[in-house]
Amino acid sequence: MTATPARGVIHDLGYRPFTGRRRTPAQTAVSLYGTALRHCFGLGRAGKSKVLPWLISALMLVPALVLAGIIIQLKKMSLQSQADLFGPLSTYFGYPYWTQLLLTIFVAGQAPVLFARDLRYRTIVLYYARPLSRTTLVLVRLAALTTAVFAIIAVPLTIWYAVAISSDLPRGQHTKAYLAALVGSLVLALTLSALTGMVSTFTTRTGLSATGVIIVLMISSGVVTSIQGIAHDQGRDAVGHVAAAANPFSAVAGLVSGLFHQPLPSDEMTRPVGVGWNLFFVAVCLAWVVVPTLILLARTRKAASL
Amino acid sequence: MGVVGTRDLTVEYPRVRALDSLTVDIPEGVTGVVGVNGAGKSTLIKVLLGLLRPTSGSVEVLGMNPATDGPRIRELVGYMPEHDCLPADVNAAEFVMHMAVMSGLPHAAARERTSDVLRHVGLAEERHRPMGGYSTGMRQRAKLAQAIVHDPRLVLLDEPTNGLDPRARDEMLELVDTIGHSFGISVAVTSHLLGELERIADHVVVIDSGRLLRASATSDLTDVTGDVLVEVLGPAGADQRLGQALLDQGMTVWPQGDKVAVRVTDPSQLDAIRDAVVDLDLGLVRIQEVRHTLEEVFTQEAVR
Structure with missing residues (x-):
């Protein structure tokens, strides 16, 4: 119970104070982003948690590699003849659209790692007692998950595009379709991350939230597709467009198609024409990103009372 | 100059007044904070960390205002919560190191300090095992390690001896004593066992229904x-x-x-x-x- 000794004398006892410079919150946020991104691919986690993300990343590459192989074989193949051969892949954005089951499984499996684990173990409190603000913490992790989803879409797209322009294909047409698809993939990655992040904070049981996400996205996708089919048959485009808003994949497809004058991934979808529909799809996609993000922020703050 | 000072600090939730014009000073050294559940200890900790804005009154932590310098204060304050907060599937070395980086330490320093701190708290051997398999005593040590890994100037320990058997409790108290009196880190420790605080605390602060009941040197009280x-x-x-x-x-x-x-x-x-x-x-x-x-x-x- 004596007076506290000065901080200088403690070397004798083996405790070394930190004398270096502490990093700024921005630098810390970058570290957190890196760690979160690695965790999305199972790096720095248990061995078995690497299986799913890498398996899906590999599967995502298969169609691109097959296409690239065919293009190299035939040397010349326009987007239209590719479309004739591979129906759905009439546009680059058809890639994430037709691999949506794989993407859904990926994001549903990884979102709980970033957003539910710390709530389940209440580790989140330790983060809150550290420099990064609560909002920054969630947004940085959201950015990391978005990056991961975007990467597994963009890498095969880029391979496909690289092979296409190195062959004698119309460069302008491919470049435009490729860039439009990249924008669409980014928006899609944002919506999927925000949505699955939000869902995973409602149940901190990883398996349950993953299943929930997969079921919701697949069912809504099925419903949207059938409504669009009926609307297409009856020639009622507006109904099809409104239905598309109910699922992130079809909503983003509508956005890309309308804004960049791209063909749609499915024959049953009709291209939205006019400023009105473009604004509609911009608003819908924005809502798909912003609303889940706000709920995710609120849930994380609330779940972590000290 | 104390490490924490509050003046007429009031925090009101919609229905309850958690802190009621609390004026208290926590000096350097080890300070025991005593109060029954619901006395306002958790609210006080949230205010000190800058996570909750007081309704009225002023607070100073390490000479800074939590309302404006929250991030800077959280860099220099360690916190060990009362409840469990360790992920089961990570080992202590990785976890404590990650927490050090999150507190703003560069990687190399974080690694070095992690192994130092784990040795200080006595988790050297088990540090590469997943924390899910730890005993309560080991978990408390890991929680303590993450609270001091970034070399804070003040550490807030919430019931560090909770759930420990008598021997582990003695060891934990010894650790807190070492941190407060040898490492030169000021400690604010809560406990409902007064006998414990008597052994390690230089000062005791008693809070009841959000108000200061008593504050004095332990030697005065005893x-x-x-x-x-x-x-x-x-x-x-x-x-x-x-x-x-x-x-x-x-x-x-x-x-x-x-x-x-x-x-x-x-x-x-x-x-x-x-x-x-x-x-x-x-x-x-x-x-x-x-x-x-x-x-x-x-x-x-x-x-x-």
């Missing part, structure tokens, strides 16, 4: 009572004979086990006790001052 305990050696019933002899002299005496407790109001009474022992031809083993325990102090406080 000051001498003015009573002495007399132990004598002799045939059976020796203590009763001594007690009777002292009563006959008009002193206030009562038995306490096989010893005699005497209220001393005047130093000359000590001589009288000695003489009484000699007169009865008994062996005087010791005359010992009786000190208050914190427990007694608070019982009196509650009655008042």
